[in-house]
Amino acid sequence: MSDLFKNKVHLVRMAGLFLVGIVAFVILRWWMVPKSFGEYGHYRGAALGEIASLPMHYAGRAACEECHTDIVAQRKGSPHEQIGCETCHGPLLAHAEAGGEPKPALPDSRQLCPRCHSASPYRPKGFPQVVVADHAPEGQCTACHNPHAPKIS
């Protein structure tokens, strides 16, 4: 028995060394690893909230329809009824939040309309398409078509 603890000073030294190591590890880990790391998995849990609070730019059509009830009425039953307002008018969250300012610029129909309606074999059959050069060589599309209810009866 006395043989076992003959050199116990070695054990004490080693134990002290390990204790210092463990304490240093715990302190470093506490200091260097973000508090939310491992909250949901092997990543920083706070990142979820940070990504969720990134700025938005599109308000969504529900926000537009709160004020622009006349346009809602125009679009009713038209082939363009289901299209999001900001698809043509651009991102307008700032406009919606500030109650109408800044006013968005009207889109250029010569540029905008052909993106969907210029004739192409790649578009689905039955989707309304025109060869723009034949259909209307010049002038705004909106001169004849109301973009909110484009069908000319």
Added chain:
Amino acid sequence: MTFDRRKFLLDTGKLLVLSASASVAWEAIVAGKPETAPNYTMTDHWWGMAIDVDKCIGCGSCVRACKAENNVPLDPMYFRTWVEQYRVNPDDMDHPTVESPNGGYDGFPFKGAPDSDPKAKHFFVPKLCNHCADSPCTQVCPVGATFISPDGVVLIDKDYCLACRYCVQACPYGCRFIDPRTMTADKCTLCYQRITKGLTTACCENCPTGARRLGDLKNPNDPIQQFLLDHHVVVLKPQMATGAKVYYNDLDGSVR
């Protein structure tokens, strides 16, 4: 009983390793703080998307909306979502001609008469991150910078990303890139800032034909459930077993 130094070192080493792993496990056990977004419980959702290829007209509205909403680099052009234009030649149906000028940002203006190519098959395929349930990109990240959120969205922690590019190579769908401004990996977040507030993604909001639809696969009343029942849907590269959650209706077999 003898007690030599070697055994002592081994035992102490074991103790050290085990107590360290126990501390990590304990942190995971006591975790469970509420989420930061109010009125949104992550575990109630499991996000995916349904894409109806027959309805895509190749206007590029999704690409433009994504860039405007998420500040995606314009010069050089990188994409979180893009549209591909397929032309399948009947002589070689396994090797379609795929074009995506500027990812479809300017649409796909067709030069020539619309019926000039009647012998081929033509269609558009919108693409984005598939938000895989077993995503290869999150598995290779060495620092825990990319992860699958509890609501099934693959996200990137920009503070942790080292831009080592492992994930860019690991994604079988080519959905990741290095943002040259921040030098971090970047990809579709499924507009996480919008879906956590009850809005749809910018691409789905602005798709004029309703070809893309965000869906909550955990919500039995979400229209995506009926869409998946009514249509013969596939995911891209099912042989990769990624658990992709972007479902395509009527996708041609030549699409890779």
